[in-house]
Amino acid sequence: MNLNFTAEEQGFRRQVREFVAKSLPADIQHKVVNGLILERYDYVRWQAALHEQGWGGSSWASEFGGTGWSAVQKYIFEEECAAAGAPRIIPFGVKMVAPVIMAFGSAAQQQRFLPNILSGQEWWCQGYSEPGSGSDLASVKTTAVRDGDAYIVNGQKTWTTQAQYADWIFCLVRTDTEVKPQRGISFLLIDMKSPGITVRPIITMDGAHEVNEVWLENVRVPAENLVGQENQGWTYAKFLLGHERTNIAGIGIAKRELARLKRIAALEMKNGKPLIKDPLFSARIAQIEIDLVALEITNLRVLSAEEQRRAPGPEASILKIKGTEIQQAITELLTQAVGSYALPLRREAMAAGYQGEMAGPFYATPLAANYLNMRKLSIYGGSNEIQKNIIAQMILGL
Known part of the structure; x- marks a missing residue:
């Protein structure tokens, strides 16, 4: 696989980057970059902006009102949105039930549901x-x-x-x-x-x-x-879960959070030096980055298979396992980086923007909540233990 982007793909990346810089509301970006709570209205506003641009269905075929983008274009779009601090697309409509309706639903169901999913009018x-x-x-x-x-x-x-x-x-x-x-x-x-x-x-x-x-x-x-x-329904459920497990990998989000981890590790001090200079801590960051690069290659392979209208196979389970492990590992290092400042958890204070004397730096405030919330990743979408069984059966024949 050639991992170098073409000149045309690089031009598309610039187009996406310019659009996000112009269209992403600053208050939403602030919440995403700092790990604060997003409300329904935040997600609706961003989906509406994408829909107005004609990008509401980045993974949809053009016949259903989607972009008709290639696998590489979809990847670039999601990577740029995540890097800029855009909220993730809520998957239940756009990325989960919509593909099922497209593949197995009636024409009447497609006409009734897909437009409102695309615009974000129905959740x-x-x-x-x-x-x-x-x-x-x-x-x-x-x-x-x-x-x-x-x-x-x-x-x-x-x-x-x-x-x-x-x-x-x-x-x-x-x-x-x-x-x-x-x-x-x-x-x-x-x-x-x-x-x-x-x-x-x-x-x-x-x-x-x-x-x-x-x-x-x-x-x-x-x-x-x-x-x-x-x-x-079992057939349709398996089809949907393949898409869900692919999406859970969250490559773009993991890249953004890894960059956030590096920034915080450069600010926090240990023995008079930035934490990122600590050999043990920097080695753990490096291991996460290596795993993320390997996962990214696997994700591109799965996207290429989808473009050829092949449903995700055991690779989707690999993405689900490793993607969730990487995201959890990043939240663990984030909480360790700020030490005791990660312990207080006051959601009401976070929402109000309160920063008390004992609360530590602003970036530390939401880390405990993020750490606790990310424990769910290895469970939903089919637990990681179940995914390992799927890999053993489909690849190893066990």
Whole structure:
């Protein structure tokens, strides 16, 4: 693989860089670069700016209103956005359910849902995990019983990210209990305003309200919201998870956070010298950077395969494992770099911009929250242990 960008690709990079510099609101950039909390409005504003430019669907085919960019262009776009401090694209609509609707949905579903996903007018959340069904999605117990021109849905979803903001949820539901577990699952699109849906917050250990429980009690869902064929949802779920695990790798974000780590390590002192000059600490930074370069090459290979309309294979699991490990390692070194200043965690004070005498430097304030929040990365999207099993089966034949 030739890792040198062509003159045309370098020109595209300059175009993206100029657009982001002009269009990214300064207050959003400040929050992202400093690890502060982003609200729904921040994400909506950025998606609207991208949509106005015609870049709302950077990974979409042009026939659906996307950019039709090559794998290299998509990579450059995401790298430049992350480096500039743009918020990540919320994946549930643009990068997860949209590809499923494009590949398996009806023309009516494509016309109904894709434009509003692209513009950011409708937000989505993911209804996969349940109290007893996390990485083992074949054990899904939420049921959907056909009743005329609708399905009656009952069950519970959990760890549902941003359900408190979502307009729609895409759900795995069990439509046949008499067959092999994987064969009795269907893929439904459900309006979050439907009667019978209750969203209850789960406050995570970093004090944030990011995930939720979603209860569905006799929720009536039009049969036209079934994606593809009944009882074929397992196929669509695997297709979606391949895309999710690829996105979780977060190469651009990891590069930005690695640069942030280097800046902080240059400011913090140890034995009268900048921490970045400490041999042991600098060696750990170097190891992360080496791993990140290797992961980047693998990510480019996966993107090239997607461009040839091949679904991500075991490489997606490799990206998921190593990408999350790298991001977690960076947050660990960030907290170690500032020492005891990383310990206080007051989200209300952070949101208000408070910087007390004992709080230490501004850049230290959100590090504890970021560290705690990043513990989730090795669990969601299919735990890293499950991903290792997938690699063993698909590559090693074990």
